[in-house]
Amino acid sequence: AEEVGGGDKEVVREYFNGNGFDRWKKIYGETDDVNKVQLDIRIGHSKTVENVMKLLTEDKSLEGVTVCDAGCGTGLLSIPLAKQGAIVSASDISAAMVAEAQQKAKEELVEGSVVQPKFEVKDLESLDGLYNTVVCLDVLIHYPQNKADAMIAHLASLAEERLILSFAPKTFYYDILKRIGELFPGPSKATRAYLHAEADIERALQKVGWKIKNRGLVTTQFYFSRMIEAVPA
Template identity: 60%
Template sequence: MEATGGDELEAVKKYFNTSGFERWNKIYGETDEVNKVQLDIRQGHAQTVDKVLKWFDEEGGLQGASVADCGCGTGSLAIPLALRGANVSASDISSSMASEAARRYEAAKGAEPKGNAVFEAKDLESVTGRYDTVTCIDVMIHYPQDKADAMISHLASLSDRRLVVSFAPKTPYYSVLKRIGELFPGPSKATRAYLHAEEDVEAALNRAGFKVTKREMTATSFYFSRLLEAVRS
């Protein structure tokens, strides 16, 4: 497989094991110690996760199904999937993120869990195995299109049936917003943000043998994410 990151991969890994972990752990947590922008991003990400869960619930759930959640962060999707009865193999490039996700899962699963979740510190291209469903939520924003194409190809090779991905869509409006944000860099902006044209992402899915069957868009004041579900064609 073509490397998915290069300099971006090392920058993302370093960021999410240091200052990035502290920032995003707060955003994806329940603490009130977040500013207006961080709270808005938390709410937007939660909406995206809820949409994924709704899709799965409407399709009959994932009881007993195998799921690979790649780029799991602090477990915002992997944990509810396991609580719904899925057997989840979750990974994140950041050992700090993976450890926090495991801690949150242990706190949430109860005495008789329905499913199971295992969390590992692993970059996406190192994930192996075959799974009924593969998910990768809000990860591609850290990588340019050629790296995202390689990511999609590898994710598809892991999936027997279904692939769910999200990305920041490249539109004239969002491109302007991104440019405005870049004019006011802050200390927490340690990695670049990349927008991706939906047709490019869909083309990569098609090349990998998958057909898009569902689409959703989540847009808040500071968070925007296009969500696609694709099935093996």
Template identity: 60%
Template sequence: MNATDDKTIVKNYFNSTGFDRWRRIYGDGEVNKIQLDIRNGHQQTVDTVLSWLKADNNLAEISICDAGCGVGSLSIPLAADNAKVYASDISDKMVGEAKDRALETLGQKENPTFAVQDLEALSGSYHTVICLDVLIHYPQEKADEMISHLSSLAQSRVILSFAPKTFALSILKKIGSFFPGPSKATRAYLHREVDVVKILEKNGYFVERQSMTRTRFYFSRILEATRK
């Protein structure tokens, strides 16, 4: 399966069965134990990134691009703290849900600005570019292209999360492949941290902060890279 096929599958999945599943996971309604574990893990990743950004004490002064915003789990609290947020997602259903949640939470439509847009089509210039839990859907070569493009949009900082390729996680992924189900509609790609760091450095960034979110069913390595 090539990268183009992966992209088409991701778009179709999150505009159909995947949308209903992940809207529940990223919501606050009743879910099964595995989905609850993933919800908690994803929220930990979002909370880590929020804590980094708030620690700098300049949210009201910066612009942020949230690439692959999903239902707005990160964009909405950033806007609530007065950051200027441009949020996009490949799925029009996800963006529609994000807009509804933003209106319900913030009571206005001006910020965040939401758009249905492929990551590769993003343009503009932003103080900080963030991409959480997106790279897992794409192989390393495509991920390298995405990271390079996101790096070109950032004035100061890029924050990424990805499923790290370790021996233990590779074994777990292999075991999981023997138990296919309707909820596993996209391929899950693990990425070596050294490869992600290498492409960031190639684009003029160095890793300043890092963290790891680890629950029973959710694993995410988070890197904050700033321009050299």
């Protein structure tokens, strides 16, 4: 069977333009019509976004800093980045996600007061350009490790100063698959969620001359996400 880059990517695209869009839009939204699992994931994910914003703003201002938000989803990171003055290039494989993010940015960012993020429908592999910072949150779950290496190398090649990634750590493998398998695409849904060992991610970064500078971890009952900040070694 083909994986990301072939059939798997099509499955992911279709999922996030269809059922997956409806599910994740709710999870990433603000409405009350979520179940206990979805609410828990919403809270966990918002903690990840909060941690990334803290990391990106603690040393210096984001004013004029170029940021690539790869796999931007509904824009939950792109919008706060733009609020802080970052020049955001946001993209996602799903046109539905990009449309939702664009709509939200229009609602939440006051025209003329900040630079609006530039939204594009694009998969990670076709991203180009050079950015101060590249961020890719909770997307690696759609990449098996053998594809993740190339994906990480590509994202690192787009970043000048830092690369921030978050992924579901393999330490919680059975927990995650058991608890949230139904939230991932594919015919055999649980097998379509790929978890990653931190050591594998670190090795992929080292191979292209990057090293890990900061690590964070968010776990709730149903959400598990390891965040790493990498810089050129």
